[in-house]
Amino acid sequence: MIAAITISYTVLILYFIFLAFGRLGTVDHVTGYTFIFLPDSFFRLPGLSDLLHPTLMDLVDLGNIAAFIPFGLLIPLLYRTDFIRFMILFILSILVIETIQALTLLGSFDINDVIQNSLGAAVGFGAYKSGCRYRRIWSNIAAVGIAIAILMLGIWGSFGVVDKAFTQELSEFVAINELQDSTGQPSEGAKLDPFEIGGQKVVPQYNVYSAEGRNIETYTYMLGKGNKELYLYMNYGIPDQEDFRGSITVTVDGQVFLSMSAEDQPHEPDMFGLYLERANKLTITIEGNEKLWDVGFREMEYSWRW
Incomplete structure (x- = not known):
């Protein structure tokens, strides 16, 4: 038995x-x-x-x-x-x-x-x-x-x-608009105006990213010198009153970690979290009517690392 x-x-x-x-x-x-x-x-x-x-x-x-x-x-x-x-x-x-x-x-x-x-x-x-x-x-x-x-x-x-x-966990939440973009200029993100997704009111606290009236927009950030170990967070969705079309692609150091089209998304705000063992260059590509907001990270460091 x-x-x-x-x-x-x-x-x-x-x-x-x-x-x-x-x-x-x-x-x-x-x-x-x-x-x-x-x-x-x-x-x-x-x-x-x-x-x-x-x-x-x-x-x-x-x-x-x-x-x-x-x-x-x-x-x-x-x-x-x-x-x-x-x-x-x-x-x-x-x-x-x-x-x-x-x-x-x-x-x-x-x-x-x-x-x-x-x-x-x-x-x-x-x-x-x-x-x-x-x-x-x-x-x-x-x-x-x-x-x-x-x-x-x-x-x-x-x-x-x-x-x-x-x-x-040494760092508090760091919004990516506090960093410099690939051109070396600080990026403030879009205006933090509230909007609705699936009937829910969304009030961004740190930043908002979209295609800004164009078909596609790419945002690139250097997360710092050397490789960083961190947790990346972002919220995304398509606002009400806009055509439900678009896509999001998140790439870190050339590797795609998120590729999401409107057909795969719920009609409500969604959150994406990702642990990155090594991270240096972050690239976000937005198409159509997608919006990303409160994009940022928390960095992890260990006492045995120099």
Whole structure:
């Protein structure tokens, strides 16, 4: 029974890793392999606002750990092994899976996933060793559950401390109109007049970009000397009372990260966010009646980088 459960759960996890979330449909749009060897964040120490309003990434990080806890419980029930041997074999297995995921273009090799998945297995193994000490099965289940909760809290706290010590978001939101354009001149963007999209009133705070009455307009900005690691944000849509036509293309250092036509957009304001491991030159091309507003970024820097 334990072997059947282990095999079934492994197949389920492999399905989510390789096939779920529409991965097959995105293969044709992937232009190259993605390997991320440096962790860009840790399992953050939550504040009160994080606990009340967790972000999508908080839930993804938690899921990446929780989903692999069962392996730490099931494998020791099948085979007698010590913690070191178990973790070595598990980490090697995850490294192989992540590599296959990247080479098949069904995802990326992400060291963050390796760390979080391995932590989940370690929590399960630790809970098994701590909790399975009683003769009554319900006592073992309760003890294992308590051990998992304690270990998860310990990981959350310790990794949060590491995150605070080694990672910091140095910049506040920087609107791109505060930068210089490709000609070396500051760009103020269009007037911040409000407009409506899908019946919703939009009041820009920083900038507005459009084709300005022409069929196509291109905006190019240098994000700074050297390569920057940052999160890019922008809002876009087509105002009411205008023909629903146009497109947006966002290119960073020659690579297209967003190419969206009016046919693919909802009739309401939409937001685009993008993590860029390296970014220097930003190019935005707008066609038709599209509008972009509040375009900017937050820069990330790490204390181990000079």
